[in-house]
Amino acid sequence: MPPRPASGPGMASKRIKKEIADLSKENLGSIALQPNESNIFQWKAVLPGPSGSPYEGGLFEVEIKIPEDYPFSPPHLHFITKVYHCNISSTGAICLDLLKHAWSPALSLYKVVLSLSSLLTDPNPSDPLVPAIAQEYKRDRKKHDATAREWVKLYATPKPVPAAIPAKSSSSSSRTRPRPTTRPSTTQSTPAPVLAPIPPAQIAGTRRTISSRDPIDLVNSESDEEGTVQLLPAGNSRPSVNGIIPGINRGVNGGGGPGERAVKRTRLTNPASTAGGGGAGASVGDAIVIDE
Numbered sequence: 001m002p003p004r005p006a007s008g009p010g011m012a013s014k015r016i017k018k019e020i021a022d023l024s025k026e027n028l029g030s031i032a033l034q035p036n037e038s039n040i041f042q043w044k045a046v047l048p049g050p051s052g053s054p055y056e057g058g059l060f061e062v063e064i065k066i067p068e069d070y071p072f073s074p075p076h077l078h079f080i081t082k083v084y085h086c087n088i089s090s091t092g093a094i095c096l097d098l099l100k101h102a103w104s105p106a107l108s109l110y111k112v113v114l115s116l117s118s119l120l121t122d123p124n125p126s127d128p129l130v131p132a133i134a135q136e137y138k139r140d141r142k143k144h145d146a147t148a149r150e151w152v153k154l155y156a157t158p159k160p161v162p163a164a165i166p167a168k169s170s171s172s173s174s175r176t177r178p179r180p181t182t183r184p185s186t187t188q189s190t191p192a193p194v195l196a197p198i199p200p201a202q203i204a205g206t207r208r209t210i211s212s213r214d215p216i217d218l219v220n221s222e223s224d225e226e227g228t229v230q231l232l233p234a235g236n237s238r239p240s241v242n243g244i245i246p247g248i249n250r251g252v253n254g255g256g257g258p259g260e261r262a263v264k265r266t267r268l269t270n271p272a273s274t275a276g277g278g279g280a281g282a283s284v285g286d287a288i289v290i291d292e
Contacts, residue, residue, distance in 0.1 A: 009068050012066065012071070013040065015070060016041070016070070019108050019109055020040070022110070023110060030048045031045065031113060032044075032045060033113055041066045041068075042066070043066070043075075044062070045062040045064060045116075046062070047059070049120065052121075054144075054152070055120050055148060056152075057152060057157065058156025059081070059156055060080075062079055063092075064076070064077050065077075071105040074098065074103035074112075075109060075112065076099075077094055077099060077112065078094060079092035082151060084144075084147050085119075085130075086128040086131075086137055087129050087130075089130060090130075094116070096116065097127075098111075098112055099112070125138055
């Protein structure tokens, strides 16, 4: 075997940068392969389950570590996602010829990942890493495939991403009630009713119109009932003091008994009649008599 040429991190770094540039020219399909942003010696690949295989529908993550003497030494790969496969252990170790004695500096990370995807489609039970799974693959293929699909559902099926809930701002936490909107009224305002003037209070009693020719007995009148108003002729009027006609008020001057009523009489002057005209109202000689 020819001696291995001396190499170091500088040479490996140049080779890795070249492969990164070549990846833009390759058709990876649904395979994802990219280096770590902070360390180009660490890569990550995501392999979709090959169509028609028991691993269909799953996504399998693979971690890749590149040695410092790369490309003269093969990269180290192992599965992060659990796989039911005779060439892949429960810890993620991989049994693949390209990663051991079949490695060549002419190979690239892209070609290694393609070979790994082919291994999911065509396992190699002759060189197994897990002999029990290899024996099942040879003897009971249906059971092997059913178990492989079950592992895909358990470990390799991508979980739905929950919808992001927008964060509530502190200002929106305190809800303010909407202010009522005042709309102009379409109905016309009703004007205030005009109140009729209140007539002056009337004196309780009965007005009777009499002529001067009718004699009236002012003292012994039997018509002086409670609430009765009598009109006296002007010619028979007597001078009164404080609105009381002398000789008529029995309780004062007539010597009437203590149970008799007092009669208060007074003259009524009608301005309209003094002007010379008679009206429908009281005449000049009318008087109002109020019983108390």
